[in-house]
Amino acid sequence: MNKLITTSIFLILFNNLLHSQEKYTLSGTISEQSSNETLIGVNVLFPEVSKGVVTNEYGFYSITLPEGIYQLQISYLGFQDIIQTLNLSKDQKIDFQLEETSEMLDEVVITEDVERINIKNPQMSLNKLSAGTIKQIPVVLGEADVIKSILLLPGVTSGGEGASGFNVRGGAADQNLILLDEATIFNSSHLFGFFSVFNPDAIKDLKLYKGGIPAKYGGRVSSVLDIYQKEGNSKKFHINGGVGLVASRILAEGPIVKDKGAFLVGGRSSYAHLFLPLFDIDNSAYFYDLNTKLNYKINENNNIYLSGYFGRDVFNLNDSFKNVYGNSVLNLRWNHLFSDKLFSNLSLIYSDYFYGLELDFVGFEWNSGIRNFNLKYDFKHYISDGFQLTYGINDIYYHFNPGEIKPNRDDSGITEEKLIDKYANELGIYFDAEHKISNQLTLQYGVRLSNFIRLGQDELNSYENDNPVIFDAQTHNYSGAEPIGITTYKRSDQIKTFTNLEPRVALSLAFNDETSIKASYNRMTQYLHLLSNTNAPTPLDVWTPSGKYVKPQKLNQYAVGFFKSLQNDSYSLETEVFYKDIKNRIDYIDGADLIANDAIEQEILNGEARAYGLELLLRKNTGKFKGWFAYTLSKSEQRTPGRTPVETGINNGAWYNTPYDKTHDISINSSYEYNDKWKFAANFLFQTGQPTNYPSGQFVYQDLIVPIYDGQRNSERLPSYNRLDISATLTPRKNKNRRWQGEWVFSVYNVYNRRNAASINFSQNEDTRRNEAVQTSIFGIVPAVTYNFKF
Amino acid sequence: MTKVFLLVLSMLCLLSCEDVVDIDTPEGTPQLVIDASFRIYSDEQPIQVDNAIKLSLSAPFFGNNILAVSNATVYITDVTNQSRITYVESDIAGTFIPDQADAFIPQFNRTYELTVSYDDETYIATANLIPTVPLDEIKQGDGSFFDEETEIFAVYTDVKEREDYYFLDFGFNEYAVSEDRFYNGQTFDFPFYYEDLEPNDQITISILGIDKQYLQYAEILIEQSDPDGGPFQTPPVNLRGNIENTTNSEQRALGYFHIAQAYKLSYTVITP
Structure with a gap:
């Protein structure tokens, strides 16, 4: 590792030396002409010398070239190219504004360029989606959805309809780092997993890293979903919104100071009582969220951004059951240009997840959650046209509230109890270099040093031999050990410290401008664990830090891919194979109690996980007909062997399928622009059924019929999952030349009304007293209509 | 949690449904099931003791009949004084009761050991009377x-x-x-x-x-x-009670021996 650091330091020096001739830097920001919204991933190209750069997350670019006269081309699909002759004889700062090629209702619909592959960039296993694509994808109940959209990409699945979260390359839902404007989102779902927390109107761009994850990111082992909110229009005031069957949205944006500052406020809420007339009881279930963003350009070298998100789910059943949960995020950022080659961003982020529950029929209130404060300082150094260095530091302080219970009324029998709060600090220091060795070979290499300190807490159990779980050799049961003592710590004490070095390496070898192969390796460490023993996480699940009894998860991932761009990027083909293994994946003893448990270590065993597979993505990027075909062949499994030869472990220590293992996964997404009035889109999905368990027998105990599950865990399969969704978008022609722009989206989810199995359960029918296998399916055919507007 | 999920489901998706489906389940070998959950209603006059022991064999999940086990030797030993209460099969096949009525009223602070011999194998389990x-x-x-x-x-x-x-x-x-x-x-x-x-x-x-x-x-x-159906189920586990097979520890019996006030x-x- 030291060698890598020395090598890269040498390379930095070497580069500087080599290029200390007459060289000048062109830098600036690229934004959209109509709104000043900065554009991410715009190509700044010098075709004669085959050099180029793309704009970063804040629309900034910088490139250094020898003195000369060049053709400069700024290109971003859906926008008019800027081609001009540039005499580079001194350092120059030029901000470009791109103009859309045509009048369209949805200004982001045309940014699909961001989704196309970059043949020479070593970054692989990366999928990008624009807000426009997300809004075009037909979805259940017509509610455009970020998470549901990424499920159509290769390597991404979920625990089924209604299941929260998503699974990337056979990883668990808690192994995804979900960032909204750089702030961690702990629960990405509304109404369990039916909708996601991201309002598509407020989103500019998203990237999903499935592998080859740059050193900039850390803390989760499976993927990074990096979502950027729009900044707001600093030229004109605009409102857009939509009315759907489930929810309505409205978003306002406009200048605070023209061309210098803008605001954006977006709100979305589902209807609480829409479905209630069908039920004669006083129940409600709804969600809402609020997105805000302010930005202000202080001067050419300084920008500040303030972004916020607040979302809640609310359930109220007859005033007897009240449940509120959601995320809050606040982020203050300062972009500063130290020079035309050194871009920096300082972020101060607060985020939390709150879960509150009141069960009046039992007589208690419960709340739990996680809070964190995050300080990030990231630098991007455009050292030369062939060498860019990203480096930074990131420190996160966590406060975990595993739960607190209180009586909710005087006559309640419940006594108040507070579970022991937990505290931790996670520090990451990284550097990442993108190094163009030749026109064919580009390397990306970096390392992240992560350090996690489990800080002192009021009480921590100690156990004989530090072993909180004991095994009964007679009954083959695991159970919690009796603590032998309790240690009290000061908040500043370090109960346990972990330090890990996480190398990340990637390369791309381009045969020509259209074809390349890429390879990557990344090691990552995850210090937080979501305690969840269900097939998909529930909102009630709590996060717990690594510490004395829970070890951090460690991942190694290897991936190789072949990338081809065809017919001038009209088509692209991406194929990848990957293998990953994760150490210290926690598993749970039989009958584990994970909620309101102060001694969670008594329920946990240490296991491992692995996944491997092949992904194929064929895309058509241009024309009236666009879309993609994605296929994934993969395997995801885990095992938890016994700690000693006597112990059985989980599933007798053998490998078993994770609940989200899907052998085959095909998704086809397509859209067709029939004319300027009608647009059509369709999805088709086929997946191997989820792993499940069938009983090998039954027995009777206390007059209950009890199924026997003594086979391999998750070795059976639900029937395969498949469905077709279609949508049609109508843009009335009268929209032309008027301020008010409206659009109707008609969609049908699961067109052929297939009853896809969400689960199959085995029990005795209460009426017939016969044993049955009962299949639950969630969505049948669901037609929907949504109206979107903008003015 | 699951109940709320189902409610939300029923509110959101009026089309969600349950179907009875045909599944070929694997067939395990029959295992002895010992249902020995005793209830001692100590404030009833006279004290009511539900201390019958039901023996049966596990069956395929979609098999129709649970077979009662009759040819077994069953007794309970009071470990404290080594006294033995012999169980005999009652009029109901597979249901064993003490050979003398009122012979067995479990007491606090004593350990009772259940022994069942069946098919040349011996199963034992212990229990104490748990107050409530x-x-x-x-x-x-x-x-x-x-x-x-x-x-x-x-x-x-x-x-x-x-x-x-x-x-x-x-x-x-x-x-x-x-x-x-x-x-x-x-x-x-x-x-x-x-x-x-x-x-x-x-x-x-x-x-x-x-x-x-x-x-x-x-x-x-x-x-x-x-x-409950849906995505919030925990993986089913192999239910292991407190009964040991002393002849062949791998071949366990299902069920539980428990004594409750x-x-x-x-x-x-x-x-x-």
Whole structure:
């Protein structure tokens, strides 16, 4: 590792030396002409010398070239190219504004360029989606959805309809780092997993890293979903919104100071009582969220951004059951240009997840959650046209509230109890270099040093031999050990410290401008664990830090891919194979109690996980007909062997399928622009059924019929999952030349009304007293209509 | 949690549904099942002791018959004084009762060992009488989550000095378990929602004292015998009771040997 650091330091020096001739830097920001919204991933190209750069997350670019006269081309699909002759004889700062090629209702619909592959960039296993694509994808109940959209990409699945979260390359839902404007989102779902927390109107761009994850990111082992909110229009005031069957949205944006500052406020809420007339009881279930963003350009070298998100789910059943949960995020950022080659961003982020529950029929209130404060300082150094260095530091302080219970009324029998709060600090220091060795070979290499300190807490159990779980050799049961003592710590004490070095390496070898192969390796460490023993996480699940009894998860991932761009990027083909293994994946003893448990270590065993597979993505990027075909062949499994030869472990220590293992996964997404009035889109999905368990027998105990599950865990399969969704978008022609722009989206989810199995359960029918296998399916055919507007 | 999920599901997706499907389940080998959960109703006059032991064989899940086991030797040893209570098969096949009526009234602070010999293999398990508290009253509430539900509270007062685990029998094969962790020493109203009860129906609720190990067993038992659909299920587990096979430790018996002090109370449903 030291060698890598020395090598890269040498390379930095070497580069500087080599290029200390007459060289000048062109830098600036690229934004959209109509709104000043900065554009991410715009190509700044010098075709004669085959050099180029793309704009970063804040629309900034910088490139250094020898003195000369060049053709400069700024290109971003859906926008008019800027081609001009540039005499580079001194350092120059030029901000470009791109103009859309045509009048369209949805200004982001045309940014699909961001989704196309970059043949020479070593970054692989990366999928990008624009807000426009997300809004075009037909979805259940017509509610455009970020998470549901990424499920159509290769390597991404979920625990089924209604299941929260998503699974990337056979990883668990808690192994995804979900960032909204750089702030961690702990629960990405509304109404369990039916909708996601991201309002598509407020989103500019998203990237999903499935592998080859740059050193900039850390803390989760499976993927990074990096979502950027729009900044707001600093030229004109605009409102857009939509009315759907489930929810309505409205978003306002406009200048605070023209061309210098803008605001954006977006709100979305589902209807609480829409479905209630069908039920004669006083129940409600709804969600809402609020997105805000302010930005202000202080001067050419300084920008500040303030972004916020607040979302809640609310359930109220007859005033007897009240449940509120959601995320809050606040982020203050300062972009500063130290020079035309050194871009920096300082972020101060607060985020939390709150879960509150009141069960009046039992007589208690419960709340739990996680809070964190995050300080990030990231630098991007455009050292030369062939060498860019990203480096930074990131420190996160966590406060975990595993739960607190209180009586909710005087006559309640419940006594108040507070579970022991937990505290931790996670520090990451990284550097990442993108190094163009030749026109064919580009390397990306970096390392992240992560350090996690489990800080002192009021009480921590100690156990004989530090072993909180004991095994009964007679009954083959695991159970919690009796603590032998309790240690009290000061908040500043370090109960346990972990330090890990996480190398990340990637390369791309381009045969020509259209074809390349890429390879990557990344090691990552995850210090937080979501305690969840269900097939998909529930909102009630709590996060717990690594510490004395829970070890951090460690991942190694290897991936190789072949990338081809065809017919001038009209088509692209991406194929990848990957293998990953994760150490210290926690598993749970039989009958584990994970909620309101102060001694969670008594329920946990240490296991491992692995996944491997092949992904194929064929895309058509241009024309009236666009879309993609994605296929994934993969395997995801885990095992938890016994700690000693006597112990059985989980599933007798053998490998078993994770609940989200899907052998085959095909998704086809397509859209067709029939004319300027009608647009059509369709999805088709086929997946191997989820792993499940069938009983090998039954027995009777206390007059209950009890199924026997003594086979391999998750070795059976639900029937395969498949469905077709279609949508049609109508843009009335009268929209032309008027301020008010409206659009109707008609969609049908699961067109052929297939009853896809969400689960199959085995029990005795209460009426017939016969044993049955009962299949639950969630969505049948669901037609929907949504109206979107903008003015 | 699952209940709320199902409710949201029913509110959101009026088209979601359940279908009975044909599944070929694997067939395991038949295993001996020992159902020895004793209830000692000590405040009844005379003391009522439910201490029958039911022996049967496990069967394929879609097999029709659970076979009773008759040709077994069954006895209980009071470990404290090595006295033995012999069990014989009653008129009901597979149900074994003490050979002399009233011969066996379990006492506190004694360890009892159950021995079953069947098919040349010997199974043993031990249990102690676990104390509990009487039901103070049964109350009817007017809350409910779904239609056709009747809210009933089983009210009992926990003992502060003791870690208590409870098993509640609501009749109709409906059971629940609870621990006193969040209501230690308090009077607690345990809610239960009956389906399809009519005014004037009579219900009887029993409360049983259990230990932590049995609570965990019963929790899984209740969950696995009546699972909820959807994505929030825990993986089913191989239920292992407290019965050992001393002849062949790999070939275990299913079921549990447990002795509970118990109380019961009846209630007549009123029009809410």
